[in-house]
Amino acid sequence: MSGYGDFAEAYDALTFNVPYDEIAEYYNKVICKSAGDPKGKRLLDMGCGTGNLTIRLAKLGYDVIGQDASEEMLSIAAGKSSKIRWICQNMEETELGIPADVIVSTLDSINHLSSRSDIARCFRCAFENLKSGGVFVFDVNTIFKHREILSRNTFVYDVDGVYCVWQNSFDETDNGVDIELDLFFEEGELYSRGSESFREIALPEEDYRKLLEEAGFEIANIWEYLTFDKPTDSSEKLLISAKKP
Numbered sequence: 203m204s205g206y207g208d209f210a211e212a213y214d215a216l217t218f219n220v221p222y223d224e225i226a227e228y229y230n231k232v233i234c235k236s237a238g239d240p241k242g243k244r245l246l247d248m249g250c251g252t253g254n255l256t257i258r259l260a261k262l263g264y265d266v267i268g269q270d271a272s273e274e275m276l277s278i279a280a281g282k283s284s285k286i287r288w289i290c291q292n293m294e295e296t297e298l299g300i301p302a303d304v305i306v307s308t309l310d311s312i313n314h315l316s317s318r319s320d321i322a323r324c325f326r327c328a329f330e331n332l333k334s335g336g337v338f339v340f341d342v343n344t345i346f347k348h349r350e351i352l353s354r355n356t357f358v359y360d361v362d363g364v365y366c367v368w369q370n371s372f373d374e375t376d377n378g379v380d381i382e383l384d385l386f387f388e389e390g391e392l393y394s395r396g397s398e399s400f401r402e403i404a405l406p407e408e409d410y411r412k413l414l415e416e417a418g419f420e421i422a423n424i425w426e427y428l429t430f431d432k433p434t435d436s437s438e439k440l441l442i443s444a445k446k447p
Contacts, residue, residue, distance in 0.1 A: 249311025253279030
């Protein structure tokens with residue numbers, strides 16, 4: 203993930219309805235099932251964006267590092283908290299120096315990686331930057347969501363200070379969605395225009411399992427996102443938990 207200048211400026215406004223508190227508590231429950239008490243555990247948030255979840259995880263007791271490849275996203279995140287260490291790195295090139303107890307990647311950041319091989323590289327980096335016994339937890343959009351929900355649809359958002367036209371196109375070859383954003387930022391009685399384009403891909407559930415196992419992980423659990431239920435064919439997101447032996 204890189205760039206995202208205009209999207210970074212609009213991101214918080216466009217995600218005003220994301221239940222960040224609920225998601226942070228959910229991740230905490232998942233982590234505690236494998237790693238126990240969060241207090242003092244070093245946690246890396248891969249693809250942290252503007253830091254909304256990163257900050258909430260810190261409040262739950264983790265010693266948090268926020269990582270993103272977008273300088274613009276990190277600049278906004280750093281303005282929200284000076285107590286968190288923010289690092290600018292690609293997820294598939296992660297180097298912490300000191301291994302973490304927990305690594306998370308939230309809000310479908312893994313889907314933003316450009317290929318199956320990049321996802322494999324990201325998983326290997328997660329493994330290499332975890333302590334023995336550490337856990338890697340992430341969520342991903344499913345092929346069902348890409349094909350049936352995002353698909354070739356257009357969405358319009360008119361939120362505080364930002365008007366956004368979000369257009370998708372679906373690619374059957376890799377279940378990818380190409381996303382084009384037209385952004386209009388309110389400036390007094392006028393608007394300035396920006397744009398952004400990016401791509402998300404989705405893999406079958408068994409591919410995530412295989413890539414994690416090839417990286418050295420043991421699969422702990424795969425649930426339907428925000429639940430502890432088994433995924434179905436119509437699940438829109440998965441939560442995947444893996445452990446380093």
